[in-house]
Amino acid sequence: MVPLIVLAITTLAARVLGALGVDYVDSWSAAVAAGLAVMFTVTAVSHWIRPKRDGLVAIVPTWVPTPGLIVTITGILELLGAAGLLVPGTRVASAIxxxxxxxxxxxANVRAAHGVDHPAAPRTPLPLRTTLQxxxxxxxxxxxxxxxxxxx
Structure with missing residues:
Protein backbone atom coordinates (compact mmCIF):
# COMPACT_ATOMS: atom_id res chain seq x y z
CA MET A 1 0.00 0.00 0.00
CA VAL A 2 2.91 2.38 0.60
CA PRO A 3 3.70 2.64 -3.14
CA LEU A 4 0.06 3.54 -3.88
CA ILE A 5 0.05 6.21 -1.18
CA VAL A 6 3.35 7.63 -2.47
CA LEU A 7 1.99 7.66 -6.04
CA ALA A 8 -1.24 9.39 -5.02
CA ILE A 9 0.28 12.02 -2.73
CA THR A 10 3.12 12.88 -5.10
CA THR A 11 0.82 13.09 -8.11
CA LEU A 12 -1.60 15.37 -6.29
CA ALA A 13 1.21 17.55 -4.93
CA ALA A 14 2.70 17.85 -8.42
CA ARG A 15 -0.70 18.75 -9.86
CA VAL A 16 -1.17 21.44 -7.20
CA LEU A 17 2.24 22.86 -8.09
CA GLY A 18 1.19 22.83 -11.73
CA ALA A 19 -1.99 24.72 -10.88
CA LEU A 20 0.17 27.25 -9.03
CA GLY A 21 2.17 27.92 -12.16
CA VAL A 22 4.98 25.36 -12.21
CA ASP A 23 5.05 24.58 -15.94
CA TYR A 24 6.91 21.28 -15.55
CA VAL A 25 3.87 19.66 -13.90
CA ASP A 26 1.09 21.68 -15.52
CA SER A 27 -0.74 18.59 -16.81
CA TRP A 28 -2.06 15.37 -15.34
CA SER A 29 0.34 13.44 -17.54
CA ALA A 30 3.39 15.21 -16.11
CA ALA A 31 2.03 15.00 -12.56
CA VAL A 32 1.41 11.25 -12.82
CA ALA A 33 4.89 10.83 -14.34
CA ALA A 34 6.33 12.63 -11.30
CA GLY A 35 4.25 10.47 -8.98
CA LEU A 36 5.43 7.30 -10.67
CA ALA A 37 9.04 8.52 -10.56
CA VAL A 38 8.90 9.00 -6.80
CA MET A 39 7.02 5.71 -6.32
CA PHE A 40 9.58 3.72 -8.33
CA THR A 41 12.44 5.42 -6.48
CA VAL A 42 10.92 4.40 -3.15
CA THR A 43 10.32 0.82 -4.28
CA ALA A 44 13.80 0.57 -5.82
CA VAL A 45 15.44 1.39 -2.50
CA SER A 46 13.90 -1.74 -0.99
CA HIS A 47 15.92 -3.80 -3.46
CA TRP A 48 19.06 -3.01 -1.42
CA ILE A 49 17.89 -2.46 2.16
CA ARG A 50 17.82 -5.50 4.42
CA PRO A 51 15.64 -7.22 5.50
CA LYS A 52 13.32 -6.04 2.70
CA ARG A 53 15.80 -7.17 0.03
CA ASP A 54 15.87 -10.67 1.52
CA GLY A 55 12.07 -10.82 1.35
CA LEU A 56 12.11 -9.75 -2.31
CA VAL A 57 14.73 -12.39 -3.13
CA ALA A 58 12.55 -14.99 -1.39
CA ILE A 59 9.51 -14.26 -3.59
CA VAL A 60 11.33 -14.56 -6.91
CA PRO A 61 9.84 -17.65 -8.57
CA THR A 62 11.99 -20.76 -8.23
CA TRP A 63 12.29 -21.12 -12.01
CA VAL A 64 14.13 -17.77 -12.22
CA PRO A 65 17.92 -18.19 -11.96
CA THR A 66 20.01 -16.05 -9.60
CA PRO A 67 17.19 -14.36 -7.69
CA GLY A 68 19.55 -11.97 -5.88
CA LEU A 69 20.88 -10.70 -9.19
CA ILE A 70 17.34 -10.34 -10.56
CA VAL A 71 16.31 -8.24 -7.54
CA THR A 72 19.37 -6.02 -8.04
CA ILE A 73 18.69 -5.63 -11.76
CA THR A 74 15.00 -4.80 -11.27
CA GLY A 75 15.97 -2.20 -8.66
CA ILE A 76 18.38 -0.60 -11.12
CA LEU A 77 15.72 -0.68 -13.84
CA GLU A 78 13.22 0.98 -11.50
CA LEU A 79 15.70 3.79 -10.79
CA LEU A 80 16.51 4.24 -14.48
CA GLY A 81 12.81 4.22 -15.33
CA ALA A 82 12.06 6.76 -12.60
CA ALA A 83 14.75 9.07 -13.94
CA GLY A 84 13.47 8.57 -17.49
CA LEU A 85 9.96 9.57 -16.45
CA LEU A 86 11.28 12.96 -15.36
CA VAL A 87 12.80 13.75 -18.76
CA PRO A 88 10.11 14.65 -21.29
CA GLY A 89 12.13 13.19 -24.18
CA THR A 90 12.39 9.76 -22.54
CA ARG A 91 9.08 9.77 -20.66
CA VAL A 92 7.10 7.64 -23.13
CA ALA A 93 9.77 4.95 -23.48
CA SER A 94 10.32 4.86 -19.73
CA ALA A 95 6.62 4.55 -18.98
CA ILE A 96 6.25 1.69 -21.48
CA ALA A 108 6.77 -12.80 -7.84
CA ASN A 109 3.64 -11.17 -6.42
CA VAL A 110 1.66 -14.35 -7.06
CA ARG A 111 4.34 -16.37 -5.26
CA ALA A 112 4.31 -13.93 -2.34
CA ALA A 113 0.53 -14.11 -2.07
CA HIS A 114 0.66 -17.90 -1.85
CA GLY A 115 2.99 -17.67 1.10
CA VAL A 116 6.75 -17.68 1.19
CA ASP A 117 8.41 -18.73 4.41
CA HIS A 118 10.42 -15.56 5.00
CA PRO A 119 9.61 -12.93 7.62
CA ALA A 120 10.42 -10.02 5.28
CA ALA A 121 8.48 -11.35 2.28
CA PRO A 122 5.52 -9.19 1.20
CA ARG A 123 2.21 -10.56 2.46
CA THR A 124 -0.29 -8.69 0.28
CA PRO A 125 -3.26 -10.90 -0.66
CA LEU A 126 -3.39 -11.63 -4.38
CA PRO A 127 -6.66 -9.76 -5.17
CA LEU A 128 -5.30 -6.58 -3.57
CA ARG A 129 -1.85 -7.04 -5.13
CA THR A 130 -3.44 -7.57 -8.54
CA THR A 131 -5.52 -4.43 -8.14
CA LEU A 132 -2.45 -2.43 -7.15
CA GLN A 133 -0.49 -3.76 -10.13
Missing part, protein backbone atom coordinates in the same frame (compact mmCIF):
# COMPACT_ATOMS: atom_id res chain seq x y z
CA UNK A 97 9.31 -0.12 -20.13
CA UNK A 98 8.12 0.23 -16.53
CA UNK A 99 4.66 -1.07 -17.44
CA UNK A 100 6.22 -4.10 -19.13
CA UNK A 101 8.51 -4.66 -16.15
CA UNK A 102 5.55 -4.56 -13.76
CA UNK A 103 3.81 -7.24 -15.79
CA UNK A 104 7.01 -9.31 -15.88
CA UNK A 105 7.45 -9.03 -12.11
CA UNK A 106 3.88 -10.11 -11.38
CA UNK A 107 4.74 -13.82 -10.90
CA UNK A 134 -3.35 -2.84 -12.47
CA UNK A 135 -3.35 0.71 -11.05
CA UNK A 136 0.43 1.04 -11.48
CA UNK A 137 0.39 -0.36 -15.02
CA UNK A 138 -2.59 1.85 -15.91
CA UNK A 139 -0.75 4.91 -14.58
CA UNK A 140 2.31 4.07 -16.67
CA UNK A 141 0.17 3.47 -19.77
CA UNK A 142 -1.66 6.75 -19.13
CA UNK A 143 1.67 8.60 -19.02
CA UNK A 144 2.89 6.85 -22.19
CA UNK A 145 -0.27 7.64 -24.14
CA UNK A 146 -0.82 11.18 -22.97
CA UNK A 147 2.86 12.15 -23.19
CA UNK A 148 3.03 10.88 -26.77
CA UNK A 149 0.29 13.28 -27.87
CA UNK A 150 1.46 16.59 -29.30
CA UNK A 151 0.98 19.59 -27.01
CA UNK A 152 -1.96 21.86 -27.94
Missing amino acids: CLAVMLVGMFP VVFVAAAVFVAITSAQPAP
Whole structure:
Protein backbone atom coordinates (compact mmCIF):
# COMPACT_ATOMS: atom_id res chain seq x y z
CA MET A 1 0.00 0.00 0.00
CA VAL A 2 2.91 2.38 0.60
CA PRO A 3 3.70 2.64 -3.14
CA LEU A 4 0.06 3.54 -3.88
CA ILE A 5 0.05 6.21 -1.18
CA VAL A 6 3.35 7.63 -2.47
CA LEU A 7 1.99 7.66 -6.04
CA ALA A 8 -1.24 9.39 -5.02
CA ILE A 9 0.28 12.02 -2.73
CA THR A 10 3.12 12.88 -5.10
CA THR A 11 0.82 13.09 -8.11
CA LEU A 12 -1.60 15.37 -6.29
CA ALA A 13 1.21 17.55 -4.93
CA ALA A 14 2.70 17.85 -8.42
CA ARG A 15 -0.70 18.75 -9.86
CA VAL A 16 -1.17 21.44 -7.20
CA LEU A 17 2.24 22.86 -8.09
CA GLY A 18 1.19 22.83 -11.73
CA ALA A 19 -1.99 24.72 -10.88
CA LEU A 20 0.17 27.25 -9.03
CA GLY A 21 2.17 27.92 -12.16
CA VAL A 22 4.98 25.36 -12.21
CA ASP A 23 5.05 24.58 -15.94
CA TYR A 24 6.91 21.28 -15.55
CA VAL A 25 3.87 19.66 -13.90
CA ASP A 26 1.09 21.68 -15.52
CA SER A 27 -0.74 18.59 -16.81
CA TRP A 28 -2.06 15.37 -15.34
CA SER A 29 0.34 13.44 -17.54
CA ALA A 30 3.39 15.21 -16.11
CA ALA A 31 2.03 15.00 -12.56
CA VAL A 32 1.41 11.25 -12.82
CA ALA A 33 4.89 10.83 -14.34
CA ALA A 34 6.33 12.63 -11.30
CA GLY A 35 4.25 10.47 -8.98
CA LEU A 36 5.43 7.30 -10.67
CA ALA A 37 9.04 8.52 -10.56
CA VAL A 38 8.90 9.00 -6.80
CA MET A 39 7.02 5.71 -6.32
CA PHE A 40 9.58 3.72 -8.33
CA THR A 41 12.44 5.42 -6.48
CA VAL A 42 10.92 4.40 -3.15
CA THR A 43 10.32 0.82 -4.28
CA ALA A 44 13.80 0.57 -5.82
CA VAL A 45 15.44 1.39 -2.50
CA SER A 46 13.90 -1.74 -0.99
CA HIS A 47 15.92 -3.80 -3.46
CA TRP A 48 19.06 -3.01 -1.42
CA ILE A 49 17.89 -2.46 2.16
CA ARG A 50 17.82 -5.50 4.42
CA PRO A 51 15.64 -7.22 5.50
CA LYS A 52 13.32 -6.04 2.70
CA ARG A 53 15.80 -7.17 0.03
CA ASP A 54 15.87 -10.67 1.52
CA GLY A 55 12.07 -10.82 1.35
CA LEU A 56 12.11 -9.75 -2.31
CA VAL A 57 14.73 -12.39 -3.13
CA ALA A 58 12.55 -14.99 -1.39
CA ILE A 59 9.51 -14.26 -3.59
CA VAL A 60 11.33 -14.56 -6.91
CA PRO A 61 9.84 -17.65 -8.57
CA THR A 62 11.99 -20.76 -8.23
CA TRP A 63 12.29 -21.12 -12.01
CA VAL A 64 14.13 -17.77 -12.22
CA PRO A 65 17.92 -18.19 -11.96
CA THR A 66 20.01 -16.05 -9.60
CA PRO A 67 17.19 -14.36 -7.69
CA GLY A 68 19.55 -11.97 -5.88
CA LEU A 69 20.88 -10.70 -9.19
CA ILE A 70 17.34 -10.34 -10.56
CA VAL A 71 16.31 -8.24 -7.54
CA THR A 72 19.37 -6.02 -8.04
CA ILE A 73 18.69 -5.63 -11.76
CA THR A 74 15.00 -4.80 -11.27
CA GLY A 75 15.97 -2.20 -8.66
CA ILE A 76 18.38 -0.60 -11.12
CA LEU A 77 15.72 -0.68 -13.84
CA GLU A 78 13.22 0.98 -11.50
CA LEU A 79 15.70 3.79 -10.79
CA LEU A 80 16.51 4.24 -14.48
CA GLY A 81 12.81 4.22 -15.33
CA ALA A 82 12.06 6.76 -12.60
CA ALA A 83 14.75 9.07 -13.94
CA GLY A 84 13.47 8.57 -17.49
CA LEU A 85 9.96 9.57 -16.45
CA LEU A 86 11.28 12.96 -15.36
CA VAL A 87 12.80 13.75 -18.76
CA PRO A 88 10.11 14.65 -21.29
CA GLY A 89 12.13 13.19 -24.18
CA THR A 90 12.39 9.76 -22.54
CA ARG A 91 9.08 9.77 -20.66
CA VAL A 92 7.10 7.64 -23.13
CA ALA A 93 9.77 4.95 -23.48
CA SER A 94 10.32 4.86 -19.73
CA ALA A 95 6.62 4.55 -18.98
CA ILE A 96 6.25 1.69 -21.48
CA CYS A 97 9.31 -0.12 -20.13
CA LEU A 98 8.12 0.23 -16.53
CA ALA A 99 4.66 -1.07 -17.44
CA VAL A 100 6.22 -4.10 -19.13
CA MET A 101 8.51 -4.66 -16.15
CA LEU A 102 5.55 -4.56 -13.76
CA VAL A 103 3.81 -7.24 -15.79
CA GLY A 104 7.01 -9.31 -15.88
CA MET A 105 7.45 -9.03 -12.11
CA PHE A 106 3.88 -10.11 -11.38
CA PRO A 107 4.74 -13.82 -10.90
CA ALA A 108 6.77 -12.80 -7.84
CA ASN A 109 3.64 -11.17 -6.42
CA VAL A 110 1.66 -14.35 -7.06
CA ARG A 111 4.34 -16.37 -5.26
CA ALA A 112 4.31 -13.93 -2.34
CA ALA A 113 0.53 -14.11 -2.07
CA HIS A 114 0.66 -17.90 -1.85
CA GLY A 115 2.99 -17.67 1.10
CA VAL A 116 6.75 -17.68 1.19
CA ASP A 117 8.41 -18.73 4.41
CA HIS A 118 10.42 -15.56 5.00
CA PRO A 119 9.61 -12.93 7.62
CA ALA A 120 10.42 -10.02 5.28
CA ALA A 121 8.48 -11.35 2.28
CA PRO A 122 5.52 -9.19 1.20
CA ARG A 123 2.21 -10.56 2.46
CA THR A 124 -0.29 -8.69 0.28
CA PRO A 125 -3.26 -10.90 -0.66
CA LEU A 126 -3.39 -11.63 -4.38
CA PRO A 127 -6.66 -9.76 -5.17
CA LEU A 128 -5.30 -6.58 -3.57
CA ARG A 129 -1.85 -7.04 -5.13
CA THR A 130 -3.44 -7.57 -8.54
CA THR A 131 -5.52 -4.43 -8.14
CA LEU A 132 -2.45 -2.43 -7.15
CA GLN A 133 -0.49 -3.76 -10.13
CA VAL A 134 -3.35 -2.84 -12.47
CA VAL A 135 -3.35 0.71 -11.05
CA PHE A 136 0.43 1.04 -11.48
CA VAL A 137 0.39 -0.36 -15.02
CA ALA A 138 -2.59 1.85 -15.91
CA ALA A 139 -0.75 4.91 -14.58
CA ALA A 140 2.31 4.07 -16.67
CA VAL A 141 0.17 3.47 -19.77
CA PHE A 142 -1.66 6.75 -19.13
CA VAL A 143 1.67 8.60 -19.02
CA ALA A 144 2.89 6.85 -22.19
CA ILE A 145 -0.27 7.64 -24.14
CA THR A 146 -0.82 11.18 -22.97
CA SER A 147 2.86 12.15 -23.19
CA ALA A 148 3.03 10.88 -26.77
CA GLN A 149 0.29 13.28 -27.87
CA PRO A 150 1.46 16.59 -29.30
CA ALA A 151 0.98 19.59 -27.01
CA PRO A 152 -1.96 21.86 -27.94
